Amino acid sequence: MNKPVLTIVVPCFNEEDVLLETSSQLSNLLKNIIDDALISKESNIIFVDDGSKDRTWDIIETECEKSPFVKGLKLAKNVGHQNALIAGLETAAKQSDCVISIDADLQDDINVIPSFIEKYWEGFDIVYGVRGSRETDTVFKRTTALGFYRFMGKIGIKLVPNHADFRLMSKRALEELFKYQETNLFLRGLVPLVGFKSTNVYYDRKERFAGESKYPLKKMLAFAFDGITSFSVAPIRLVTLIGFLSMVFSLIAGGYALTQELLGHTASGWTSMIISIWFVGGLQLMGIGIIGEYIGKIYQEVKRRPRYSIEKDLYSVLSKEQLQKEAVLQQR
Template sequence: MSAKLAIVVPCYNEEEVFPTTVARLLALLDGLQARGAVTPDSFLLFVDDGSRDRTWALIEEHTARDRRVHGLKLSRNCGHQNALLAGLALADADALVSIDADLQDDPEVITAMVAKFHEGCEVVYGVRNSRASDSAFKRVTARGYYRTMQLFGVEIVYDHADFRLLSKRVVAHLQEYAEVNMFLRAVIPLLGFRSDIVYYERAPRFAGISKYPLRKMLAFAMTGVTSFSVAPLRFITLLGFLTFMFSFVMVFWVLYGKLMHGNVIPGWASSVIPIYFLGGAQLLSIGVLGEYVAKIYLESKRRPRYIVEKQV
């Protein structure tokens, strides 16, 4: 049985890769349609995330040439996750696949994803076979990132980015998550539903430059941790408690030295002990307050994630 498929592609300054990306994805749709896996009205949706080059102009050109190409222009650069959310929210299809415009994630794997969907899976994750193509620095930082997320209790699929298939029902439930700082890699596993994994080899970028330098990667990692874990705040609480207890030990140590040996430096105890005591008490208090502030912070923001300027 055929399903209507939408391939959602966030774009930010992808002028160099766009023509090749469109051609490869349209060829993929042709193949899926020929096999009867998808319906003739399946389509591509390119989301322009405030690009500064000719990305949007190219999108408009291709929408005029082929009815299967659609475009969505955001009013400004809202970030990869928000661009992806905008595309998922506005693409009306039975199954929706998200993939980056550079096609480093193998688009041919979408065929296997669609097959899994027909078998009853509502979430299909694209997971890398290996990181052999990465630099040593990239491999170390990536592994450290996933292990850190798991250490903080964040449920995340190892070596999975944002290459996945979601059913229409899953996307509908995804819209119920109202937090502004969305981190899809951790939200999707929270949704549940029947899921599976397909593996692929990640290809080198064939044109253009990466839109995720180290600075953005670190910010993205921080968003993931602070959006789904209060472990850092609890660490502060623990640190404050340990410091607080250490100050008590210092009090007994100073009293013991004074009473038993009389060798305490004059003025030292009265200066150092209050510093340790107050510092520990303040950290403990900040940690406890932080537990409540974290809950309020996660629920209080209601700014729009994105604003759609134009749709074609």
């Protein structure tokens, strides 16, 4: 069996503080794996610049000149982590046998990547990098994360708990993934839908090497909500259930009020009436908002706009040059 060509895809957004170290560590790791005869010497790393405002792209271009392993992909504007990741995956899949995705902040343990390759040799098409524990997280983050995974499981969305976007996928698994052409990407939910043979590799997550997290609480909540609404209509059903229960409660309250009226025990109830109006009004607005979110997603899907635009491609150009050199050598 031929040694597989591996590409490591690294989405980047304003990562100038950590990028040099990331490039150095991944390049050394790739060299060691090649020396161990686990992968082809044509293997490489693609850094995908997601419209960064700092020196991220300048660093990527410099690293491309210095390292034979480093390639670059510059997107025309910021399109978000998931779209930047899919851009890298689609580019890498053209000339790779397997692809590993990892964030640029070095929090995911790159030392387990050889284990990913070993699992690939064993016949697994998808290898998930899963955190062994969340002891380094705050109590709030740990509690909310575990609650999110439980909730997603309850509404029928199959996720791998404690897994982000650190994974290996074979070429055929990627080809199946690319058939999902939806605009609202939630790769943690899409990848399990592919259905090929998969396994987990466990590791301990590290502290961020440098720079600031690109996922504050606001973005994490938005990402979680996108994941829920992209895969389930449970929120709409929940609002429907609350509306039904409110109607039942109002009928009971109306019957009680009518009974009191017939018995002559009427009393003023301005406060309770106003509270009820506010409560029901709030439910209605929430329901309209949730329905609006789904309609907005439908609007984005039917327009079929491209998920990203590539401004500069230092991967395909270099790869073509390599192929031309190989063709010349073969003719000789």
